Amino acid sequence: MSKYISECSDWNFELLDTYDNEIKRVAESFHLDTYPNQIEVITAEQMMDAYSSVGMPVGYNHWTYGKKFLNVEHHYRRGHMGLAYEIVINSNPCIVYLMEENTMAMQALVIAHAAYGHNSFFKNNYLFKTWTSPDAIIDYLLFAKNYIAECERRFGMEEVELILDSCHALMNYGIDRYKRPPKLSAHKEIERQKEREEYLQLQVNDLWRTLPVQQTKKAEQKEKHFPEEPQENLLYFIEKNAPLLEPWQREIVRIVRKISQYFYPQRQTQVMNEGWACFWHYTILNTLYDEGLVNDGFIIEFLQSHTNVIAQPPFHSKYYSGINPYALGFAMMQDIRRICENPTDEDREWFKDIAGSNWIETMDFAMRNFKDESFIAQFLSPKLIRELKLFAVLDDDKREELEITAIHNHKGYQYLRQALVDQYNLGSNEPNIQVYNVDLRGDRSLTLRHTQYNRRPLGESTEEVMKHIKRLWQFPVRMESVDDKGEASPICEIK
Amino acid sequence: MTQIIDRRLNGKNKSAVNRQRFIKRFRGQIKEAVTDAVTERSITDIDKGETVNIPTKDISEPSFQHGHGGRREIVQPGNQEFIVGDTFPRPKTAGKQGGSNAGNSGEHMDDFVFQLSREEFLEFFFEDLELPDLIKTQLAKINDYKLVRAGYTVDGVPTNINVLRSLRGALARRIALRSPHERRMREAEAELEQLQALQSDDEALHRTRIRALEEEIKELKKRIARIPFIDEFDLRYNNRIKQPKPITQAVMFCLMDVSGSMNQERKDIAKRFFILLYLFLTRNYEHIQVVFIRHHTTAKEVDEEEFFYSRESGGTVVSSALELAYKTIEARFPTSEWNIYAAQASDGDNWDDDSTTCRSLLMEKILPMVQYFAYIEISELEDKKLWREYTTVKSLSKNFAMQRIKGLADIYPVFRELFKKRQPAK
Numbered sequence: 056m057s058k059y060i061s062e063c064s065d066w067n068f069e070l071l072d073t074y075d076n077e078i079k080r081v082a083e084s085f086h087l088d089t090y091p092n093q094i095e096v097i098t099a100e101q102m103m104d105a106y107s108s109v110g111m112p113v114g115y116n117h118w119t120y121g122k123k124f125l126n127v128e129h130h131y132r133r134g135h136m137g138l139a140y141e142i143v144i145n146s147n148p149c150i151v152y153l154m155e156e157n158t159m160a161m162q163a164l165v166i167a168h169a170a171y172g173h174n175s176f177f178k179n180n181y182l183f184k185t186w187t188s189p190d191a192i193i194d195y196l197l198f199a200k201n202y203i204a205e206c207e208r209r210f211g212m213e214e215v216e217l218i219l220d221s222c223h224a225l226m227n228y229g230i231d232r233y234k235r236p237p238k239l240s241a242h243k244e245i246e247r248q249k250e251r252e253e254y255l256q257l258q259v260n261d262l263w264r265t266l267p268v269q270q271t272k273k274a275e276q277k278e279k280h281f282p283e284e285p286q287e288n289l290l291y292f293i294e295k296n297a298p299l300l301e302p303w304q305r306e307i308v309r310i311v312r313k314i315s316q317y318f319y320p321q322r323q324t325q326v327m328n329e330g331w332a333c334f335w336h337y338t339i340l341n342t343l344y345d346e347g348l349v350n351d352g353f354i355i356e357f358l359q360s361h362t363n364v365i366a367q368p369p370f371h372s373k374y375y376s377g378i379n380p381y382a383l384g385f386a387m388m389q390d391i392r393r394i395c396e397n398p399t400d401e402d403r404e405w406f407k408d409i410a411g412s413n414w415i416e417t418m419d420f421a422m423r424n425f426k427d428e429s430f431i432a433q434f435l436s437p438k439l440i441r442e443l444k445l446f447a448v449l450d451d452d453k454r455e456e457l458e459i460t461a462i463h464n465h466k467g468y469q470y471l472r473q474a475l476v477d478q479y480n481l482g483s484n485e486p487n488i489q490v491y492n493v494d495l496r497g498d499r500s501l502t503l504r505h506t507q508y509n510r511r512p513l514g515e516s517t518e519e520v521m522k523h524i525k526r527l528w529q530f531p532v533r534m535e536s537v538d539d540k541g542e543a544s545p546i547c548e549i550k
Numbered sequence: 551m552t553q554i555i556d557r558r559l560n561g562k563n564k565s566a567v568n569r570q571r572f573i574k575r576f577r578g579q580i581k582e583a584v585t586d587a588v589t590e591r592s593i594t595d596i597d598k599g600e601t602v603n604i605p606t607k608d609i610s611e612p613s614f615q616h617g618h619g620g621r622r623e624i625v626q627p628g629n630q631e632f633i634v635g636d637t638f639p640r641p642k643t644a645g646k647q648g649g650s651n652a653g654n655s656g657e658h659m660d661d662f663v664f665q666l667s668r669e670e671f672l673e674f675f676f677e678d679l680e681l682p683d684l685i686k687t688q689l690a691k692i693n694d695y696k697l698v699r700a701g702y703t704v705d706g707v708p709t710n711i712n713v714l715r716s717l718r719g720a721l722a723r724r725i726a727l728r729s730p731h732e733r734r735m736r737e738a739e740a741e742l743e744q745l746q747a748l749q750s751d752d753e754a755l756h757r758t759r760i761r762a763l764e765e766e767i768k769e770l771k772k773r774i775a776r777i778p779f780i781d782e783f784d785l786r787y788n789n790r791i792k793q794p795k796p797i798t799q800a801v802m803f804c805l806m807d808v809s810g811s812m813n814q815e816r817k818d819i820a821k822r823f824f825i826l827l828y829l830f831l832t833r834n835y836e837h838i839q840v841v842f843i844r845h846h847t848t849a850k851e852v853d854e855e856e857f858f859y860s861r862e863s864g865g866t867v868v869s870s871a872l873e874l875a876y877k878t879i880e881a882r883f884p885t886s887e888w889n890i891y892a893a894q895a896s897d898g899d900n901w902d903d904d905s906t907t908c909r910s911l912l913m914e915k916i917l918p919m920v921q922y923f924a925y926i927e928i929s930e931l932e933d934k935k936l937w938r939e940y941t942t943v944k945s946l947s948k949n950f951a952m953q954r955i956k957g958l959a960d961i962y963p964v965f966r967e968l969f970k971k972r973q974p975a976k
Contacts, residue, residue: 068554068556071554072552072554075552075554079552091551091552091553092552092553093552093553093555094552094553094554094555095554095555095556095557096554096555096556096557096558097557097558097560098558100563101557101558101560101564103565104563104564104565107565107568108564108565116567116568116571117568117571118568118571118572118574118575118576119568119572119611120565120568121565121567121568121569121570121571121572121573122572122609122662124565124568124569124572125569125572125662125664125665126662126664128664128665129663129664129665132665132707148553155558170552212571216571216575220611223611224611224612224613225613226613227613227614228614367627367628368628369627369628369630370626370627370628370629371628371630372628375628378625378626378627443627443628444627444628444629444630445625445626445627445629446625446626446629446632447623447624447625447626448623448624448626449621449622449623450621450622450623450624450640451620451621451622452618452619452620452621453621455639455640456637456638456639456640457637457638457639457640458635458636458637459632459633459634459635459636459637460623460634461634462629462632462633462634463629464634466634467634471625474623474624474625475625477623478624478625484616485614485615485616486614486615486616488614507620508620509620509621509622510619510620510621511616511617511619511620511621511622512616512617512618512619512620513614513615513616513617514614514615514616514617515617516610516612516613516614516615517614519612520612520613520614523612
């Protein structure tokens with residue numbers, strides 16, 4: 056008798072349960088620490104729904120999600136793309152979607168990848184631990200949906216849509232990068248909401264009080280900046296200080312800001328998170344194969360999907376669209392294990408601390424304490440640079456031609472590593488824009504400052520975004536750009 | 551502990567609301583697309599969904615981004631021959647990475663493309679016509695469908711691939727691409743055999759010729775082997791379409807004046823008028839034939855393309871069209887087998903004595919045979935002779951309707967009687 060859990064490619068609920076138990080057993084033997092799982096089987100249509108709400112299981116209504124849906128639907132129907140195999144939600148319990156149409160091997164792949172890989176990453180990575188509240192997110196999203204629906208009833212759909220459009224334009228600027236946000240709680244949100252409405256309005260009014268409080272201090276106040284320090288969280292600043300917003304509008308700004316904050320760690324750990332999940336589905340399913348629990352057909356089907364996911368086409372291929380985070384992440388995770396188990400002399404020189412160490416512990420440490428940029432800075436090995444044949448191209452608008460600045464050779468390793476780190480630094484990918492000044496005594500205008508990074512200018516959409524800011528602030532808004540010499544020049548003004 | 555939940559029976563249309571909002575938000579652009587589609591489509595083709603293209607920039611959501619310029623360093627994989635210090639000119643499409651794979655499906659990568667359902671399409675179409683709600687639902691409603699095979703298409707979902715067709719296509723392509731090589735190979739082989747059998751005086755020359763032939767045969771074999779077994783191009787998908795199940799057959803006559811004064815705008819109004827009648831008929835009849843008759847001083851039966859797009863000039867004799875319609879009915883559409891509808895569009899100009907002839911033609915010959923005759927006059931001026939004669943006809947017959955039209959909203963009243971009559975009957 057064979058020990059195979061299943062021999063045909065159809066799945067059923069008992070088999071899902073058996074596979075989950077086996078995968079769980081193997082995962083635990085590797086000390087993976089996870090939230091409990093809630094595996095939900097859905098249809099392709101439902102997957103399209105889930106897909107277009109950018110992974111939020113409950114979302115407020117807005118046309119942008121309709122646009123995503125239409126796009127997904129069109130491409131899927133035309134056969135241009137397959138649907139994602141999996142969607143996993145950072146919540147406790149961790150929600151994993153399985154698609155009905157998939158075969159048993161694919162379902163097992165998704166369970167290992169999402170329910171144990173991503174899940175353990177969500178639970179243990181320091182960014183997720185610090186910035187997200189998986190216990191409360193579903194409740195909060197539900198609260199947000201209901202609140203926005205209520206606003207639509209009271210103030211009209213168009214009004215709400217305008218505010219949401221503007222907030223979405225600033226979504227990436229609704230984040231405290233360094234200050235830890237308070238934990239979410241839908242219950243408290245509702246309770247405090249009314250209180251907050253009144254309180255907020257009071258505060259704003261105070262700020263805009265026209266009567267001078269103390270004449271004597273007037274001269275001194277004129278010198279003072281507001282805000283005293285530049286503010287990076289534009290949405291927060293608007294929520295607290297925009298002069299004319301209604302309390303419900305402030306609440307909507309807050310909702311968009313909170314949701315953006317929730318997704319922030321995912322944007323910062325794409326390579327690591329996917330690499331970690333791929334590493335574990337690969338390791339776990341191969342263990343099942345070694346134990347004789349799955350047959351050759353299963354493992355070949357799995358390997359075929361796996362290879363597709365982690366493929367990295369070279370830069371000159373027509374399929375190339377940048378570095379594939381799955382490929383880089385998986386390769387780096389595999390490489391760390393290799394360095395631990397079979398270090399070469401080169402590894403011993405580059406990775407004194409981990410060469411020859413226990414791979415399970417080392418990888419656990421890496422998963423917990425890094426984000427993409429620091430992870431690459433710490434663990435990208437010369438061997439991998441050679442394997443991927445990495446090279447760096449410099450594009451400087453002061454020069455006529457592009458130049459190759461480093462290739463995968465002895466001289467280039469350190470340089471390439473640093474350049475790649477830079478590429479994954481969100482700070483350098485997104486323009487650095489902060490609230491610089493509000494003209495409290497004059498025309499109430501808001502001035503933002505863009506600090507240039509490597510002389511890179513702002514893109515074409517800047518003016519459109521500024522119009523959205525104007526809608527929220529309701530007084531003139533300006534944008535200045537500060538070059539590498541520290542000199543500010545005006546770029547755009549909306550009156 | 552893991553919980554496994556079956557959610558398949560939960561509602562699937564979670565995104566329906568968001569989809570509606572998107573359509574609402576971009577009404578303007580979508581309507582333009584629908585208007586274009588109405589102009590391009592054939593009348594009998596109006597009753598289905600539409601693929602809508604909207605330029606991506608119109609619906610993009612802005613956010614702060616870096617523009618071109620400054621200093622960027624990018625790490626890329628797959629180095630082949632570069633070494634440090636190599637320089638090369640900046641590619642023209644800088645900043646548009648990955649945008650090179652545009653357009654093998656005939657769609658612009660720059661466009662946002664989606665599918666408008668049949669209902670949504672008709673809703674946009676009805677919008678200007680100011681139909682009463684009841685009529686809209688009546689027209690848009692389909693009571694019963696049947697799925698009918700409709701041949702094969704070149705795109706579709708993988709589950710619908712027709713293996714037989716696809717492989718047959720692949721086989722044909724392989725044979726077609728292979729045969730010139732094979733023919734040459736047979737010739738070369740025969741020649742080679744001959745050469746090998748023969749003895750030659752010049753040993754060296756003989757051998758070179760043999761070698762050359764062998765080389766050629768090898769090359770040909772390689773070429774044949776290189777022809778792919780199956781190509782994307784070979785794939786065929788089963789096509790099934792839904793067809794409504796209505797009752798019997800009808801013929802619809804479209805009569806239009808194409809004299810010089812009917813410009814493209816007027817023809818466009820006329821087209822919508824014909825479409826509306828056609829849509830109404832599709833709800834009630836299984837087979838509908840459309841006959842297009844255009845006229846200036848003489849009338850002629852034409853196809854749809856010519857009907858709407860070719861231009862003529864000269865005088866106008868309306869009765870010529872009526873005469874031809876009458877003859878056509880007599881010859882091809884016996885009233886025992888066909889329900890006959892006629893719709894006429896004109897700018898109202900007519901040869902002086904002709905209008906009286908029109909009246910008597912209608913009253914005596916045509917109206918007794920048709921279910922309904924609808925006339926629209928697209929003109930600003932009132933009180934033309936033809937209009938007056940037709941007014942007399944209207945007062946005397948139940949199945950005749952007429953309307954002077956300035957804009958699209960005026961079309962519907964022509965059909966009011968028709969729709970009213972049709973509701974209780976079935």
